Amino acid sequence: MTEELHDVRLTVNGNTHEIRVPARRLLSDALRHDLRLTGTHVGCEHGVCGACTILVDGSPMRSCLMFAVSAEGSEITTVEGLTNPDGSLGHVQQAFLECHGLQCGFCTPGFLTTITAGLRENPTPTHEEAREMIAGNLCRCTGYQNIVKAVERAAALRQAQEPELT
Amino acid sequence: MTTKLMGQKVQRVEDQRFLRGLGRYVDDVAVEQDVLHAAVLRSPHAHARIIDIDVEAVLDIEGVHAVFTWDDLASCTPMMAEPLPLLIPHPALTHGRTQYALAKDEVNYVGEAIAFVVAEDRYIAEDAVGRIRVDYELLPPVVGVDAARAAKTLVHDDVPGNIGARLEQNVGDAPAAIEKAPHRLELDLTIERSACMPMEGRGTVARWDPDLNRLQVWTSTQSSTGVRAAVAVKMGLDLGQVDVITPDVGGGFGVKINHPWPEELLVPMAAKALGRTVKFTEDRREHFISSAHERGQVQHIEVGFDDDGRLLGLDVEFWHDHGAYIPYGLIVPIITSTQLLGPYKPQNYRVVFESLYTNTVMVTPYRGAGRPQGCYAMERTMDAIAAYLGKDRADVRAVNFIQPDEFPYDQGLIFQDGRELEYDSGDYPASLEKLKALVGWDEFPAFKAEMAAQGRQVGIGLACYVEGTGVGPYEGAHVHIETSGKVKVATGLTTQGQGHATVFAQLVADELGVKFEDVEVVTGDTRRMPYAVGTFASRAAVMSGSAIHLAAKRAKEKVLKIAAEALEASEDDLEIVDGVVSVKGSPGTSIDLGTVSVLSNPLRYAFDEASKAATQFSVGDPGKPPVPEDEEPGLEGRDFYSPERATFASGMHAVIVETDPETAEITILKYAVVHDCGHLINPMIVEGQIHGGVAQGIGGALYERMAYDESGQLLNASFMDFLMPYVTEVPDGIDIDHLETPSPLNPLGIKGAGEAGVIPSAAVFAAAIEDAESITITAMPISPSELYALRLENS
Numbered sequence: 013m014t015e016e017l018h019d020v021r022l023t024v025n026g027n028t029h030e031i032r033v034p035a036r037r038l039l040s041d042a043l044r045h046d047l048r049l050t051g052t053h054v055g056c057e058h059g060v061c062g063a064c065t066i067l068v069d070g071s072p073m074r075s076c077l078m079f080a081v082s083a084e085g086s087e088i089t090t091v092e093g094l095t096n097p098d099g100s101l102g103h104v105q106q107a108f109l110e111c112h113g114l115q116c117g118f119c120t121p122g123f124l125t126t127i128t129a130g131l132r133e134n135p136t137p138t139h140e141e142a143r144e145m146i147a148g149n150l151c152r153c154t155g156y157q158n159i160v161k162a163v164e165r166a167a168a169l170r171q172a173q174e175p176e177l178t
Numbered sequence: 179m180t181t182k183l184m185g186q187k188v189q190r191v192e193d194q195r196f197l198r199g200l201g202r203y204v205d206d207v208a209v210e211q212d213v214l215h216a217a218v219l220r221s222p223h224a225h226a227r228i229i230d231i232d233v234e235a236v237l238d239i240e241g242v243h244a245v246f247t248w249d250d251l252a253s254c255t256p257m258m259a260e261p262l263p264l265l266i267p268h269p270a271l272t273h274g275r276t277q278y279a280l281a282k283d284e285v286n287y288v289g290e291a292i293a294f295v296v297a298e299d300r301y302i303a304e305d306a307v308g309r310i311r312v313d314y315e316l317l318p319p320v321v322g323v324d325a326a327r328a329a330k331t332l333v334h335d336d337v338p339g340n341i342g343a344r345l346e347q348n349v350g351d352a353p354a355a356i357e358k359a360p361h362r363l364e365l366d367l368t369i370e371r372s373a374c375m376p377m378e379g380r381g382t383v384a385r386w387d388p389d390l391n392r393l394q395v396w397t398s399t400q401s402s403t404g405v406r407a408a409v410a411v412k413m414g415l416d417l418g419q420v421d422v423i424t425p426d427v428g429g430g431f432g433v434k435i436n437h438p439w440p441e442e443l444l445v446p447m448a449a450k451a452l453g454r455t456v457k458f459t460e461d462r463r464e465h466f467i468s469s470a471h472e473r474g475q476v477q478h479i480e481v482g483f484d485d486d487g488r489l490l491g492l493d494v495e496f497w498h499d500h501g502a503y504i505p506y507g508l509i510v511p512i513i514t515s516t517q518l519l520g521p522y523k524p525q526n527y528r529v530v531f532e533s534l535y536t537n538t539v540m541v542t543p544y545r546g547a548g549r550p551q552g553c554y555a556m557e558r559t560m561d562a563i564a565a566y567l568g569k570d571r572a573d574v575r576a577v578n579f580i581q582p583d584e585f586p587y588d589q590g591l592i593f594q595d596g597r598e599l600e601y602d603s604g605d606y607p608a609s610l611e612k613l614k615a616l617v618g619w620d621e622f623p624a625f626k627a628e629m630a631a632q633g634r635q636v637g638i639g640l641a642c643y644v645e646g647t648g649v650g651p652y653e654g655a656h657v658h659i660e661t662s663g664k665v666k667v668a669t670g671l672t673t674q675g676q677g678h679a680t681v682f683a684q685l686v687a688d689e690l691g692v693k694f695e696d697v698e699v700v701t702g703d704t705r706r707m708p709y710a711v712g713t714f715a716s717r718a719a720v721m722s723g724s725a726i727h728l729a730a731k732r733a734k735e736k737v738l739k740i741a742a743e744a745l746e747a748s749e750d751d752l753e754i755v756d757g758v759v760s761v762k763g764s765p766g767t768s769i770d771l772g773t774v775s776v777l778s779n780p781l782r783y784a785f786d787e788a789s790k791a792a793t794q795f796s797v798g799d800p801g802k803p804p805v806p807e808d809e810e811p812g813l814e815g816r817d818f819y820s821p822e823r824a825t826f827a828s829g830m831h832a833v834i835v836e837t838d839p840e841t842a843e844i845t846i847l848k849y850a851v852v853h854d855c856g857h858l859i860n861p862m863i864v865e866g867q868i869h870g871g872v873a874q875g876i877g878g879a880l881y882e883r884m885a886y887d888e889s890g891q892l893l894n895a896s897f898m899d900f901l902m903p904y905v906t907e908v909p910d911g912i913d914i915d916h917l918e919t920p921s922p923l924n925p926l927g928i929k930g931a932g933e934a935g936v937i938p939s940a941a942v943f944a945a946a947i948e949d950a951e952s953i954t955i956t957a958m959p960i961s962p963s964e965l966y967a968l969r970l971e972n973s
Contacts, residue, residue, distance in 0.1 A: 058898065092200075116427065155873030
């Protein structure tokens with residue numbers, strides 16, 4: 013039994029990668045094991061926890077619910093791509109640091125990508141909207157209190173850094 | 179002058195790598211290398227005899243490297259084919275049974291490991307698992323406490339009555355005191371199973387190095403030294419041939435303290451046999467059915483009390499469902515039976531429990547570790563007494579409190595560490611006053627009436643607990659000041675999100691007088707600190723924090739000795755600020771810690787400008803040995819902290835809930851916590867721990883349960899069906915107030931904080947819902963449909 017392999021070109025954080033994978037290879041596994049971008053974490057493998065959330069053409073997607081072959085031609089952003097080019101933390105990352113929005117850090121990448129997309133869509137969320145923005149991601153450590161604060165802080169930082177975006 | 183960092187909300191250093199996606203969790207280890215991946219065939223039956231295992235079809239699959247069953251284990255070592263260790267023996271555990279790394283002849287729960295496949299990738303390994311054929315002879319399963327007690331069927335043929343252990347403790351004569359008491363009540367309570375559910379499951383990577391004749395194991399554990407010892411024993415290796423490294427861990431909450439898991443032995447075994455790096459990463463369903471659960475108990479309470487609600491005698495019997503095996507011994511029920519007493523004086527106390535086998539996933543500690551059940555029993559009793567006497571629930575608690583001048587207070591029992599249950603310090607009346615103010619206890623009746631006028635139902639509950647934290651036997655620390663002036667710290671226990679790299683660096687910076695950013699802390703690496711116990715029982719800050727403080731003190735003594743000689747000053751006149759030792763009042767006379775480190779290590783060879791200063795023609799009194807007697811080269815400090823007994827943190831929670839008159843939906847309006855863990859090292863981190871604990875407690879009280887059917891199938895073994903709280907299920911804000919009653923048992927006056935948030939949840943929600951509904955609550959968790967059914971029963 014030999015599996016058929018497919019050539020796939022993935023564009024991740026602005027870099028192009030060519031991999032050869034079986035059709036069933038999950039995008040989450042391709043990112044982690046083929047591209048060695050291990051910042052994307054896998055918590056449940058059926059799209060419920062949100063730890064593996066990445067941005068596909070700017071939209072948050074569960075990378076455990078996509079096949080690598082179906083990401084051909086898409087622009088993918090993972091947590092590694094949220095850091096500023098000069099190595100400093102991006103605004104959502106910085107907000108998590110300031111607000112103690114993480115403990116074990118395992119679910120964090122999925123929150124960071126989700127909030128990045130959420131703030132693009134709604135740059136000035138109300139408190140209720142900040143809670144709503146993270147309502148599809150599971151965290152077992154923080155009780156979400158400081159993650160909600162981090163959403164609000166990230167919105168403020170983003171506005172201060174890039175006022176033209178809002 | 180550097181500000182003291184103890185007590186400051188210092189931002190976490192570990193966040194830098196986590197936020198950039200550069201954490202190194204176990205599944206990230208060796209990702210650059212060509213590793214083999216393992217998958218496990220698990221029993222689909224709760225109770226069955228294995229007639230035959232046919233692995234023939236597996237070997238044809240391209241990419242499969244090996245398949246192991248129990249028959250193959252003895253070829254590694256005879257020990258590998260023996261049952262897994264019973265980690266914590268106890269005289270009362272007369273019938274302790276543990277599973278094999280791979281099942282031998284019989285399986286006792288859905289999820290028990292039967293075969294282990296190693297292949298090129300996980301996909302192929304799972305394909306192979308699917309092709310293994312096993313013939314089973316099905317046996318009737320035992321599911322739940324009632325079936326276990328009835329014992330019509332036995333889980334293990336040689337364990338009569340399914341009873342693993344029966345333990346009774348007595349203080350005074352509770353039955354006689356209850357008999358004579360002016361008032362008596364009986365309660366029957368149940369609490370269901372939940373589980374830790376860290377976002378990262380279990381995982382292990384191992385590599386055998388044939389050049390060094392040495393095994394390296396990375397595992398997502400709460401005890402790297404424990405895994406190391408177990409792997410060495412089972413694989414017939416010397417301890418010195420095994421290194422265990424705990425990388426970043428994506429949450430533990432207790433489940434990762436049990437060890438060795440079958441895979442923690444099978445992965446190293448396969449790595450050595452195949453000469454390749456092997457990795458096992460558990461998936462979510464596997465975590466549900468093959469790690470561990472907790473909480474399930476049935477309790478019967480008899481209590482006698484006076485007109486003020488003062489306890490005169492308390493008699494508790496409970497039945498603890500420990501699942502198919504009991505590798506972690508009786509820790510959970512012992513904690514329930516002792517910590518049940520909370521901040522109260524029972525006068526006379528009798529407690530007896532039976533720890534029972536069932537054909538379900540085994541039970542090992544989950545955050546709180548038996549305390550939530552004990553707190554539930556005691557606090558339900560307090561509420562029942564108040565209701566019976568028509569008294570305020572807070573007042574009934576207050577008359578039973580141990581008073582501040584009564585510490586140390588000996589409860590007369592033996593605790594989980596084999597030591598006397600003696601509380602070191604606390605101030606329970608002050609905590610209660612703070613809690614009442616924080617939640618608005620005295621104003622609540624008016625609020626309730628106001629709500630009732632609007633057709634809304636609200637209720638308030640409170641619950642108190644005492645938590646023995648920082649149990650022994652010990653932890654150690656090593657502090658090394660390098661010639662760069664940077665400080666490298668190692669302690670052996672592990673980290674799974676508590677921010678140890680930050681809080682321990684705070685302690686070292688304070689004690690040594692160095693910059694916080696110059697301190698680097700490593701945990702859970704047996705190469706750096708081979709003597710350690712583990713991370714459990716809210717013990718890391720107390721145990722390793724104290725050990726690190728002591729080790730830093732030793733390093734500082736050496737710094738001052740060498741610096742005093744170099745500066746020709748008295749040690750008493752020196753101070754260390756920002757990594758520079760200087761004579762007080764004469765800042766020009768100074769030496770930096772890096773230079774002191776150079777001087778601490780007399781050299782023959784110079785390799786840079788700094789080291790020239792330590793060579794034999796540069797320093798030293800020719801009339802004396804270069805390394806003084808009773809000294810060692812290097813600027814290091816090493817010490818251990820081993821307290822006589824645990825230190826007892828305490829706290830009280832209150833919650834206000836609203837219950838929907840139509841749908842029975844339960845909404846949290848306010849959640850308040852008063853917490854006393856002695857001196858705080860980093861209040862930001864302590865509050866984070868409380869937030870997380872409260873959220874887990876809400877899950878356990880209102881949503882989470884393990885839905886076993888009568889055949890022993892776990893029906894909700896996924897995040898889709900097991901309802902863990904999202905942000906939508908936790909309150910918007912948790913009010914926290916601290917009391918800081920220092921512990922006299924350790925140099926920093928600290929107590930543990932990790933489990934506090936979760937302990938009173940079942941109790942406090944039961945109380946609040948009972949208050950809202952005027953219906954007695956005796957079973958937790960409680961869902962809206964269950965509450966609705968209770969309303970019908972009571973109408």
